[in-house]
Amino acid sequence: xxxxxxxxxxxxxxxxxxxxxxxxxxxxxxxxxxxxxxxxxxxxxxxxxxxxxxxxxxxxxxxxxxxxxxxxxxxxxxxxxxxxxxxxxxxxxxxxxxxxxxxxxxxxxxxxxxxxxxxxxxxxxxxxxxxxxxxxxxxxxxxxxxxxxxxxxxxxxxx
Amino acid sequence: xxxxxxxxxxxxxxxxxxxxxxxxxxxxxxxxxxxxxxxxxxxxxxxxxxxxxxxxxxxxxxxxxxxxxxxxxxxxxxxxxxxxxxxxxxxxxxxxxxxxxxxxxxxxxxxxxxxxxxxxxxxxxxxxxxxxxxxxxxxxxxxxxxxxxxxxxxxxxxxxxxxxxxxxxxxxxxxxxxxxxxxxxxxxxxxxxxxxxxxxxxxxxxxxxxxxxxxxxxxxxxxxxxxxxxxxxxxxxxxxxxxxxxxxxxxxxxxxxxxxxxxxxxxxxxxxxxxxxxxxxxxxxxxxxxxxxxxxxxxxxxxxxxxxxxxxxxxxxxxxxxxxxxxxxxx
Ligand SMILES: [Zn+2]
Ligand SMILES: [Zn+2]
Numbered sequence: 001x002x003x004x005x006x007x008x009x010x011x012x013x014x015x016x017x018x019x020x021x022x023x024x025x026x027x028x029x030x031x032x033x034x035x036x037x038x039x040x041x042x043x044x045x046x047x048x049x050x051x052x053x054x055x056x057x058x059x060x061x062x063x064x065x066x067x068x069x070x071x072x073x074x075x076x077x078x079x080x081x082x083x084x085x086x087x088x089x090x091x092x093x094x095x096x097x098x099x100x101x102x103x104x105x106x107x108x109x110x111x112x113x114x115x116x117x118x119x120x121x122x123x124x125x126x127x128x129x130x131x132x133x134x135x136x137x138x139x140x141x142x143x144x145x146x147x148x149x150x151x152x153x154x155x156x157x158x159x
Numbered sequence: 160x161x162x163x164x165x166x167x168x169x170x171x172x173x174x175x176x177x178x179x180x181x182x183x184x185x186x187x188x189x190x191x192x193x194x195x196x197x198x199x200x201x202x203x204x205x206x207x208x209x210x211x212x213x214x215x216x217x218x219x220x221x222x223x224x225x226x227x228x229x230x231x232x233x234x235x236x237x238x239x240x241x242x243x244x245x246x247x248x249x250x251x252x253x254x255x256x257x258x259x260x261x262x263x264x265x266x267x268x269x270x271x272x273x274x275x276x277x278x279x280x281x282x283x284x285x286x287x288x289x290x291x292x293x294x295x296x297x298x299x300x301x302x303x304x305x306x307x308x309x310x311x312x313x314x315x316x317x318x319x320x321x322x323x324x325x326x327x328x329x330x331x332x333x334x335x336x337x338x339x340x341x342x343x344x345x346x347x348x349x350x351x352x353x354x355x356x357x358x359x360x361x362x363x364x365x366x367x368x369x370x371x372x373x374x375x376x377x378x379x380x381x382x383x384x385x386x387x388x389x390x391x392x393x394x395x396x397x398x399x400x401x402x403x404x405x406x407x408x409x410x411x412x413x414x415x416x417x418x419x420x421x422x423x424x425x426x427x428x429x430x431x432x433x434x435x436x437x438x439x440x441x442x443x444x445x446x447x448x449x450x451x452x453x454x455x456x457x458x459x460x461x462x463x464x465x466x467x468x469x470x471x472x473x474x475x476x477x478x479x480x481x482x483x484x485x486x487x488x489x490x
Binding site: 065066067068072076077078079080081082085092095096099100101102103104105106107108109110120124 | 175177179180181183184257279283286287291292293294295296297298299300302303304305307308309311339362363364365366367368369
């Protein structure tokens with residue numbers, strides 16, 4: 001989300017002001033928040049910080065999986081784990097809009113059978129059977145499966 | 160002519176494990192778990208050589224870096240990082256780089272499609288035994304959002320003296336950046352002086368397929384190639400004598416100097432390379448110039464000499480070595 005004031009930096013300070021039922025939301029970057037009178041630097045440092053109503057919404061967004069915070073992301077430009085993509089979804093989406101031509105992956109998919117050739121699927125199936133055979137200590141079957149896998153792999157290399 | 164302008168092609172895929180924090184947010188034990196499962200999976204892939212960076216001497220790491228087999232980031236993480244390298248040195252899989260996996264394939268000339276096919280096959284194989292972080296909408300999840308989606312970077316190394324010498328570099332860079340292509344000095348930011356080598360690569364990774372990205376980088380590289388050929392023609396038409404003088408002087412210094420630094424040698428060799436490409440100088444084996452450019456860094460000179468030399472000794476050795484290679488190479 002961009003800063004309301006300068007429209008340049010990411011907004012990291014979010015506040016809601018309720019005056020007689022009129023709710024105003026303000027989103028500012030660190031620089032503008034410092035400049036803005038509501039958030040004058042003195043207020044930040046004052047001991048009455050906790051009782052300062054305007055600052056109540058400041059609890060920082062944190063990834064419940066890896067403990068990474070929004071400011072960690074903003075400082076490093078890097079995320080902490082794959083779950084961070086859910087936690088910081090909005091900010092990341094804004095970010096992606098600026099740097100990527102689209103926001104949906106249209107390329108290769110993960111580990112789906114469609115990525116594999118018929119032969120690779122066959123090898124994969126045999127390898128699973130092999131693991132099971134070894135687990136069951138059925139070494140005769142395991143040896144046979146191993147032979148089949150090697151034959152298939154060799155055929156693949158010769159193609 | 161294309162082959163001399165487009166030096167090499169490289170494709171890399173960024174991948175991470177689903178259940179582990181990214182490398183920048185990990186601890187020693189978790190990072191070692193990643194390295195262990197990576198090496199288990201990689202050892203299944205035939206005959207790759209596996210190295211833990213902490214077990215390699217720093218000279219070895221520097222050499223791998225110069226050969227583009229590993230990155231500076233991997234060296235920074237050397238207490239937790241590792242690499243698997245194919246016997247022919249075309250494929251390397253870095254572990255615990257910025258992402259858990261940086262799978263890359265590098266081939267000579269303009270060869271992006273083939274490089275992608277090779278690395279994609281290996282990626283498929285790895286994805287059978289490793290649990291990669293993947294999201295239906297965003298694709299492959301990476302530590303940096305600039306790599307999310309395909310995790311793909313396709314890059315081409317180009318030798319562009321004509322574009323530089325005709326002062327067209329900035330225009331070229333700003334034109335291709337509008338296409339989503341970025342241009343870097345091959346030896347780090349803003350190093351146009353070191354050998355006219357540039358890396359052309361895609362800036363984005365999401366919203367286009369791997370094939371589209373590879374196609375974009377390839378077609379842009381070919382356009383830049385045309386531009387380079389035009390620039391060289393312009394130089395020959397307008398500045399042939401001055402250019403030829405420059406090339407022959409460079410050859411003269413390289414053949415006769417007593418000591419020379421890496422940067423001066425690289426600059427002069429690049430001039431000779433250009434001269435050989437556009438027939439201003441006739442060499443028996445022009446390929447020797449490319450070999451020299453790759454082999455005169457401090458690390459390579461130490462290796463060639465079989466000693467650890469100081470800077471002055473290296474400059475002496477380098478001059479002697481270049482002189483020896485160039486001797487009798489001119490027709
Ligand atoms: Zn602002
Ligand atoms: Zn996280």
